[in-house]
Amino acid sequence: MSQPFVPPLDLQSLLAPHREAIAAAIAEVIDSCHYVLGPKVEAFEQAFAAYCEAAHCIGVNSGTSALHLATRLAGIEPGDEVITTPYTFASSAWCASYQGAKPVFVDIDPATFCLDPAAVEAAITPRTKAIVAVHLYGHPCEMSALRALCVKHRLTLIEDAAQAHGARYKGKRVGTLGDMACFSFYPTKNLPCAGEGGALVTDSNKLDTRGRALRNHGSVERYFHHEVGYNYRLEAIQGAVLGVLLPHLEGWTAARRRLAHRYHELLADLPLKLPREATGCESVYHLYTVRVPERDKLIATLKEQGVGTSNHYPRAMHLQPCYAELGYKEGSLPVAESAAQQAVNLPMFPTMTEEQQDRVSDALHAYFA
Ligand SMILES: Cc1ncc(COP(=O)(O)O)c(C=O)c1O
Structure with missing residues (x-):
């Protein structure tokens, strides 16, 4: 089943x-x-x-x-x-x-x-x-x-x-x-x-x-x-x-942070760039966003495995048609452009269970295996 x-x-x-x-x-x-x-x-x-x-x-x-x-x-x-x-x-x-x-x-x-x-x-x-x-x-x-x-x-x-x-x-x-x-x-x-x-x-x-x-x-x-x-x-x-x-926000944030730390451990051995907190920063992990070169292939495979992902900003703002008159070209802001091509948001919500998180981890391990 x-x-x-x-x-x-x-x-x-x-x-x-x-x-x-x-x-x-x-x-x-x-x-x-x-x-x-x-x-x-x-x-x-x-x-x-x-x-x-x-x-x-x-x-x-x-x-x-x-x-x-x-x-x-x-x-x-x-x-x-x-x-x-x-x-x-x-x-x-x-x-x-x-x-x-x-x-x-x-x-x-x-x-x-x-x-x-x-x-x-x-x-x-x-x-x-x-x-x-x-x-x-x-x-x-x-x-x-x-x-x-x-x-x-x-x-x-x-x-x-x-x-x-x-x-x-x-x-x-x-x-x-x-x-x-x-x-x-x-x-x-x-x-x-x-x-x-x-x-x-x-x-x-x-x-x-x-x-x-x-x-x-x-x-x-x-x-x-x-x-x-x-x-x-x-x-x-x-x-x-x-x-x-x-x-309830504080409890939800604590749950997000627990899940994020668990993701860090579960996914540490994979060729994914994981999010990290900069010194002095406490993130509330609105999203848990990883980076991978072949993003679209990963998204499609995870979907087949029953794991939903999202990808929020596939085109950075400086390359949007509405701002064409500002004159930015592809390559103008390379770090943002590469994030737009490589970022994938893994499931993240305060009520996510460890079982659900294990399924995400298993699907990612299967993909990279
Ligand atoms: C970073 C950022 N700024 C501004 C907004 C705009 O908020 P709203 O959708 O409530 O207008 C959003 C919402 O998506 C957002 O993610």
């Missing part, structure tokens, strides 16, 4: 134990008739700020909105340049483009998939206004070096922490390592909601006050608009779901 498929992510098993609590919280919102922002969102904002060890959290309707709010708050304008990684989800670059600025892509560190600070430094020009540091796959960027560059060149440091809730760098949580940090609660993320959701986290009172108004049409008092704003408000149902799930 064939064994059940091991999925890359199993949201169902993660959320099943919390179904009743989620349903009760949603029912409360429905009965309250308070559907946008409101007490559930405020309670979650306070809890998530405390979780991040930060002063403020502004709930918004996606990670993409949080990133846009951050570039707007940073005063990014047409003609400005924003340095970021090409090996990421598109929104890390959109936030520059939305403000009419130019995303400047620089290469990554092959060990962590995160921005290479030396490449960032080499790309700084008088037009550079901000750096978007993406803590990819849950691993923090080299923030001391990036922060030093931002201080020296008077740049805004924006963390894209969409995949890194709770990760630590030199003991501090991501979300407190730059001027502003952006989180996503899209259902596949480490802290999921039941739809779209995101947050901007900051220690700055000024950015918090202005950001709160901008997410709500630029108004503090209804129908009075000091700035042209957005409708980036978080819905109450999402605030309620997030409020139920946040207390």
Whole structure:
């Protein structure tokens, strides 16, 4: 009899134990008739700020909105340049483009998939206004070096922490390592909601006050608009779901880290490049991403063996058609391009069993045998 498929992510098993609590919280919102922002969102904002060890959290309707709010708050304008990684989800670059600025892509560190600070430094020009540091796959960027560059060149440091809730760098949580940090609660993320959701986290009172108004049409008092704003408000149902799930995040992260360490041991003898934590970094293993030259063949074989994988960024952002006018060519950013060709995400979710993990390991050993 064939064994059940091991999925890359199993949201169902993660959320099943919390179904009743989620349903009760949603029912409360429905009965309250308070559907946008409101007490559930405020309670979650306070809890998530405390979780991040930060002063403020502004709930918004996606990670993409949080990133846009951050570039707007940073005063990014047409003609400005924003340095970021090409090996990421598109929104890390959109936030520059939305403000009419130019995303400047620089290469990554092959060990962590995160921005290479030396490449960032080499790309700084008088037009550079901000750096978007993406803590990819849950691993923090080299923030001391990036922060030093931002201080020296008077740049805004924006963390894209969409995949890194709770990760630590030199003991501090991501979300407190730059001027502003952006989180996503899209259902596949480490802290999921039941739809779209995101947050901007900051220690700055000024950015918090202005950001709160901008997410709500630029108004503090209804129908009075000091700035042209957005409708980036978080819905109450999402605030309620997030409020139920946040207390479980630490346990989920511990499970992810246990599984990652077990993968390290199980796969150590294989010709795969495994993820490793840089010194001072505590990854939350949003994904467990390995690298292998013949990636597509491996993916197909694992699928035949009943093991699901994913591959998130098959084309780096600097080579996407939407950014053709920026003039990057194949070979411009070789480390990112090779990651795009070689990376495979193995199954990783907090409720994954050791039996499922053994099946992944067995399938990989069979492939290489
Ligand atoms: C690194 C990164 N940044 C930004 C985002 C955007 O978040 P959202 O999907 O909530 O808009 C994502 C989500 O996929 C992401 O992975």
